[in-house]
Amino acid sequence: MRLTLGSRPLSGNADRADEGRWAYRPDIDGLRALAILLVVSYHVWFGRVSGGVDVFLMLSAFFLTRGFVRRMAGPTPVRPATHMLGVFRRLLPAAAVTLVGVLVVVWAAYPETTWRPVWEQTWASLTYSQNWLLAADAVDYYARTEMPSPLQHFWSMSVQGQAFALWIVLLGLCQVVVRRRGLSPDRVVGTVFGAVFALSFVYSVIRTATAQQVAYFDTGARLWEFAAGSLLVVALPHLRLGVALRAVVGWAGLAGLLVLGMVLDVRGGFPGFLALWPVLCAAAIVASGTGENRFGPARLLASRPVRAFGRDAYALYLVHWPILVTFMVVNDRTEIGLVGGLGIVVLSLMLARALTWAVDRPVRAWRRNDASPLVPVAVLTAAAVVVAVPVGAWQTTTWLHEREVEARAQVMNPGAAVLRDPALAEIPADAPMLPLATLLDAEWTQLGRECTGDWATDAEELIGTCSETAHTARARRTIAVIGDSHAQQITAALLPAAETNGWGVVHLIKGGCSMGLDEPGMDERCEGWREAAIGLVERVKPDAVMTVVTRSDAGEDDEKVRPGVDRFVDRMQAAGIDVLAVRDNPRFAFDMFGCVVDAADPIDCAVPRSASLADSNPADALARPGVSLLDLTPWICPDDLCVGVIGNVAVYRDDNHLTRIYARTLGPSMAEQLPAQLG
Template identity: 30%
Template sequence: MQAPSTDTAAKTAAEPAAGAAATAADSRRSVRTDIQGLRAIAVSLVLVYHLAPHTLTGGFTGVDVFFVISGFLITLHLLERMPAHPRDLGMFWSRRVRRLLPASLLVLAVTLAGSRLVAPETQWENTARQARAAVLYVVNWLLARDAVDYLAAENAPSPVQHFWSLSVEEQFYFVWPVLILVLGALARAMRRRPLPVVLAGLVVLVAASLAYSIHDTATNPPAAYFVTPTRMWELGVGGLLATFTLLRPGRIRPWAATAFAWVGLLAIGWAAATYTGRTPFPGWQAAMPVLGTAAVIAAQPPDSWRRAWLSPGPLLALRPVQWLGDISYSVYLWHWPLIVLVPAATGHALTWTDRGAILAATLLLAWLTKLFVEDRFRAARWGIPLRKPFALAAAAMAVVIGLAGAQLAEVHHRSERAAAVLAKGLAGKDPCFGSRALDHPKSCPDVAYADVVPAPIEAAQDKSDAYDNQANGHDCWAYQPSFPTKQCIFGDATSAKNVVLVGNSHAGQWLPALQQVAADQHLKITTMLASRCALSDVRQQFDTAANATACLTWVHRTTQRVVALHPDLVVMANRISVGAETDGTTSSEQLYLQGYASILRTWRDAGIRTVVLRDTPAPGVSVPDCIAEKKTAYRDCNGTRQAWLPPAPEQQAVQQVHSPLVSFVDLTDHICGPTTCSAVTGGVITYFDATHLTATYARTLAPYLGPILAKALGAG
């Protein structure tokens, strides 16, 4: 996803294989043109959203349309042939395997190869990791975990992350027939008709899933978008509709069908046109496209103008619309890898010409895949004997997992080689290595791309020990939604001199430099760190009010924890990653200033010495990705000091407090030149992502930070 921005990444919609249900209905029924038309509308929404997101900001709701369609057709099929034995389940899953896996595994294999050929090496690991999860139909859970990881959320979008919804559907396909089987057995045990019992069971499930979706969207929206429990109700609405259809067969009156169909289509269109990346989703907001889709399916608008002059049915039945609905599954599978990989291959952002070419290539590849892969493997002969599709699926899945594993092995090998080169560079006393090069800019030559350390593939993982979830046996970070208290010890744990490093991720990036200083001065380093939440007494604009409250509670709790600990020195650093909640009269920056000053006064009054580090320059784009893409032209990744340097309300806060106990330190001159901030400084890649210093570069700042800390400690 995105990664696209966090918003865009979160809304990366995938067609959930609703097309898989095209053959799920009983063979006695013809394909419903209204449902095929809905598929065409849904995939068109997704295509437009991904190709030109600003033109249709809510196009991600196409995925919700597909969920309802799948829930309806699959439930209808299961209830008409209600499973009663394990073999019935096996036959159902066999059909799903033959329908879904051949095309999806083909796209995954081709995408892995394409990624290896054209994508920057910094993205290979993430792509392979997600591809492996996609093969196993758990990539939605992997993306949910990454979405709440502040650093992982900034990853570039992978070309396979759109498989998240296919994973949701496959989990649905696994659970749903078992649920129907159990409810059918319960009905027999109770000597009741099966359909009312199934209906009651589905009502309970849909209500529970909807309640959880509303709660999780309000409290943990990044993960809520991807996880299965928040989406099950959408498929369940389709299931409820199928159950009602069988309980009360027969079509509604033509005039009512026309009204229902148009209202449903308008609801889908309204959501697509008005929803944005900032819309809390799914939650109750998903009801608009979900109920709109259900209305169109329930109406079953006639496909002839003679039967209903104003009906949208004939429009949905047009041959081009039906053709697009027919290939919609493969359209979705192919379009996103092309959107992600074409810019990597061309070296520039998508132009309108590129977008047109991607659209044409998507339709051509989808048509060929439908003709030579989907239809071929869907044939009945591939399902006989019953074990055959499962054996073939397991073999094909193993091949793709093997390809992903090979890519991960190559990444690991390159990382080990890069780490060896880096260790050699760190061991030397080169006066032009890292930040030291800025002391002698004229006498330090440029470094060739091949000699840059850490190598781009390694730089993305060159983070401080604070980012290691296993550091000292436990996590060192307070994450949303609850922001619990987290504390880790580094340096000399037996030292009587305790330095507390406190703040958000831009405090954590200083740990490698502090560890170098601690080794020289025999210091104990205690970290109190949070992800995104700046240590400022101000309410910050998180995705939900609960997260904002939890962040502010962490700020207050941590401030008092420092007072209770009363260390020899506090080192504080923060990045303003979200705005402050303003009243319209005071700027966000001013509120942060006041919040910093409030905390510094608390520590000053407690007699605690504090060093406030100025926030570091931020490129705004992934530096390792840029360097890996530009290679020998990596200097194109540089930026101006004016553009990269953020505001410094912390400096004004120190001035307001005006105490000898509180000092402000600006090391920007050791990160940037007078006018230019470099992606590579002294042969060292400066940032491991779009804003955070690599651990290697941070270590080269230790000679400049050490004397400052020694002076502050000596003064104490």
């Protein structure tokens, strides 16, 4: 992130009380250096978050506000539009070069399964909206999270970019009030950003308590940290601390920053009231450095070696995370170690120095030599094009390849059909396996539209979890599929029979919430959702309800009936609804799709069926009139061997979910097991 907006000597005849906020502060450059070193070291060696980013956010607003406040009532007020262009002209070029570098590395060294998320995050980073994309993924059960994204750190720069735009607007309005009403800049700015601080802080505390993973990336929950920087500018002239007290305050702030990441779970507890810790620590350091004080931390922070790191702080933040993630991807490991970490840090420092020298410094020099408003427009346009052209071209060529493969899929990718007709096994050697790695995120079965008619509901618990096929309202029979992601995935095997017979299919699906009524859900809201979903099914009374009734786990005890699923079956039967009880598919201790993509021979990834499934179907205990047991194991694990590829189609999309394409080829096998009365 951009850590200052011009931390350089400022001229003017400011009075002595204002000296601490107008003068060049080399100790703040040192504070930026400390913050970035904390961020890098905690990322590399501890796998934790240090709180250094919170320091950056506060300091960014400090410098932005300082520049406005100093000129608000003077003869040369800030022009907000021009200033905003200048801010992003400083931010975007180095970020754009980093994005292009990441694209090249991902294309050369990352698995294809990561390409599509990286494309999405590249666009989001370029448009300063990465934090909202990550916030959505944080609560998305279906988001693939095996390895962090090399662009994940752009979330804070997106928050910063959004806050900068808002701050410039608010400061511009403050300037108008100051100049028209003759009011004190400090008073106006203090009032406005005091209100922002209060509102954002309350929102942050509430949001963090109720949805911390989303709050971490939520701009609204972070604005108070920026507001603290603005309020610090207003407060500095009024802080009358003695030499000894300033030294104590400064060293306490410095010590607080150093131990923060070790004491608190920053990633799991911020940005609520706990984030006051780094913000107040940074404020204490800034306040302690005003005036001459030989005993405070200012002299240490202002020393040449410390400030050398601050010079490249923005570039170091940009490059260190992609280098760290690439190291883990290439070496297929999550533990960095001392030697590996040193290599990452040294390489990061070298690339940061090069990025500052080759990009950031020339951009700043151009600004000083040419004040034309067209300069920032040209810089921003060039930076955007530098990123948009390669990522757009990459996406387009991949899309064309995907369409070409789809056109030949029926002949070259029969899937489970080869188990029923061995003649289909003659597949050209150059035929690509489906699904393509770049399309893996599309391998979830979706039914097309929100529930309508009798299935429409205002129940808050069911919002976004009920969908249906297009013709459900006029279908002669309807089957409701209810449960978790395993119920969702197996719907693809039901759809061919539903399409042939004109049945309607309804999804009541929530990831991690099975119909094992006594089974802990992956979401604390599972219990309420289950009851609402079952109540809707009991009210509408479809012809049948389908769910997965057993669970298999790699390396665990034998497959079992889900706890409490018998009570679900009892309720359905009491309502006169037939139950299609599906046996779970095998699960693995590794990513099966990744294995078959990387393996010289996919058979190397095969696992005996007995590794996660019982010898006989545990669901036999549920057998009774009105309950049909559906077991597709012979077509998932032929010859008692669970393989990753059948009929040139990947059976699994990860370590436990079937691909949509393969599940659909199971249609004939499922149709044979459906009860005759449905026909």
